Amino acid sequence: MTAQQLLAALFNAGIAISVGATVLSLGMTFTVGQLVAPLHRVVLVIAMVVLNAVVIPAAAWGIAELSPMGSKYVPGLVLATIGAGSAASLKAAQLARRADLPLAVSVVVVLQLVNIVAVPVWAGQVVTGASISAWDIVKSLLALVLLPLVVGLLIRARYADHARNWQPELVKAANLALVVALATGITANWSTIVSMFGSWVIVTAIVIIIVAGVLGLLLGLLLGGRSTEVRTTTGLVSVFRFASLGLIIIGAQLHGNPTYLGPALTFALVDFILPLAVAVEIGHRARAASPAPESRTVTT
Numbered sequence: 361m362t363a364q365q366l367l368a369a370l371f372n373a374g375i376a377i378s379v380g381a382t383v384l385s386l387g388m389t390f391t392v393g394q395l396v397a398p399l400h401r402v403v404l405v406i407a408m409v410v411l412n413a414v415v416i417p418a419a420a421w422g423i424a425e426l427s428p429m430g431s432k433y434v435p436g437l438v439l440a441t442i443g444a445g446s447a448a449s450l451k452a453a454q455l456a457r458r459a460d461l462p463l464a465v466s467v468v469v470v471l472q473l474v475n476i477v478a479v480p481v482w483a484g485q486v487v488t489g490a491s492i493s494a495w496d497i498v499k500s501l502l503a504l505v506l507l508p509l510v511v512g513l514l515i516r517a518r519y520a521d522h523a524r525n526w527q528p529e530l531v532k533a534a535n536l537a538l539v540v541a542l543a544t545g546i547t548a549n550w551s552t553i554v555s556m557f558g559s560w561v562i563v564t565a566i567v568i569i570i571v572a573g574v575l576g577l578l579l580g581l582l583l584g585g586r587s588t589e590v591r592t593t594t595g596l597v598s599v600f601r602f603a604s605l606g607l608i609i610i611g612a613q614l615h616g617n618p619t620y621l622g623p624a625l626t627f628a629l630v631d632f633i634l635p636l637a638v639a640v641e642i643g644h645r646a647r648a649a650s651p652a653p654e655s656r657t658v659t660t
Contacts, residue, residue: 364548367544367547367548368544368548370540370541370544370548371541371544371545371548373537373540373541374537374538374539374540374541374542374544374545375448375537375541375545376503376504377533377534377537378448378451378534378535378537378538378541379447379448379450379451379504379534380503380504380508381508381530381531381533381534381537382447382450382451382454382530382531382534383447383450383465383504383505383508383509383512384508384509384511384512384530385454385512385526385527385530385531385534386450386454386461386465386509386512387508387509387510387511387512387513387514387515387516388512388513388515388516388523388524388526388527388530389461389512389516389527390461390462390465390513390516391513391516391517392513394462395462395465395466395509395513396466397462398460398462398463398466398467399466399470401463401583403583404579404583404584404590404594405466405467405470407579407583408467408470408471408579408594408597408598409470409471409474411575411576411579411598412444412445412471412474412597412598413444413471413474413475413478414478415575416441416444416571416572416575416598416601417438417441417442417478417482419568419571419572419575420437420438420441420442420568420571420572421434421438421441421486423564423567423568423571424437424438424564424568427560427563427564427567428560429559429560429561429563429564429623430559430560432619433559433561433619433622433623435486435487435620436606436610436617436619436620436621436622436623436624437561437564437565437568437623437624437626437627438486439483439486439487439490439606439609439610439620439624440601440603440606440607440623440624440625440627440628440631441568441572441601441603441606441627442478442479442482442483442486442601442605442606443475443479443601443602443603443604443605443606444471444472444474444475444478444601444602445467445468445469445470445471445472445474445475445597445602446468446600446601446602446603446604447468447472447500447504447505448600448632448636449464449468449596449597449599449600449635450464450465450468450505451534451538451636452596452600452635452636452638452639453592453593453596453597453639454531455636455639455640455642455643456592456596456639456640456642456643456646457642457643457646457647458588458589458592458642458643458646459589459592459593459596460587460589460590460592460593461593463589463590463593464593464596464597465505465509467593467594467597468505468597469501469505469506469509471597472497472500472501472505472602473501475497475602475605476494476497476498479492479497479605480492480494483606483609487609487614487620489613490609490613490614491609491613492605492608492609492612492613496605496608497605500602500604500605538636542632542633542636545629545632546629546633549625549626549629552621552622552625552626553625553626553629555622556622556623556626559623561622561623561626561627562626562630565623565626565627565630565631566630566634568627569599569630569631569634569635572598572599572601573595573596573598573599573635573638574595575598576594576595576596576597576598576599577591577594577595579594579598580592580593580594580595592642596635596639599631599635600631600632600635601627601631603624603627603628603631603632604628606624606628607621607624607625607628610624
């Protein structure tokens with residue numbers, strides 16, 4: 361195994377462990393009823409589906425076409441944006457502190473199910489003949505979200521005391537794995553990132569990310585009223601695209617063509633690092649704004 365392959369393996373393992381541990385800890389925190397309750401907000405859920413499965417991919421495609429970057433980079437960049445409901449948004453929601461975590465989990469599960477239909481349709485439009493199997497999407501949904509979530513819910517229901525003790529440790533493990541993923545991901549793909557300098561790919565990716573986040577925030581403002589938690593949640597879930605699905609298409613059907621892979625990898629990394637940094641800053645401000653422990657009123 362080369363150093364590059366080792367770094368790539370560590371990056372993938374870091375992401376999987378961080379997301380898995382985060383979702384497992386969320387399962388230990390909430391009940392089934394609490395996670396199902398947000399789905400009763402039918403208008404909000406439907407609006408999130410339309411925004412993430414239709415509007416944001418279309419906007420990303422339009423921005424990519426209008427940008428100064430070369431037209432050869434457009435398909436690869438757009439393929440990285442068509443997947444919705446990235447499980448990484450759950451980690452970001454947890455770090456942001458001001459998010460509605462049950463809503464985030466519920467919407468991510470719904471969006472990943474919608475991907476089964478939406479992603480193959482978009483892929484075929486972006487690159488003629490490109491598609492992705494439903495099983496590839498279902499595998500990601502099962503491995504990253506549903507399985508750890510169900511395990512967490514079962515532990516909470518059966519061993520509530522243990523769940524309370526384990527949950528903080530899982531959060532620490534997820535944070536550590538996230539640091540490993542960030543460090544190895546940047547190192548492993550540094551040459552790809554550098555090759556995109558001067559091509560407008562990075563700038564275009566940042567513009568798409570900002571537009572996706574703003575659209576999510578506006579939707580939360582429109583349908584969530586004055587709830588800061590809803591706005592934060594809709595913004596974070598929308599800004600994190602499920603770029604792995606685009607990378608699977610490029611690797612399996614487009615033979616890892618560098619013209620597609622370069623911009624897709626670049627978008628995936630920027631869309632992971634930039635929104636995560638924003639989530640950390642939101643969490644920092646939330647912590648600073650909260651009263652000190654000794655000044656809080658204790659009720660019994």
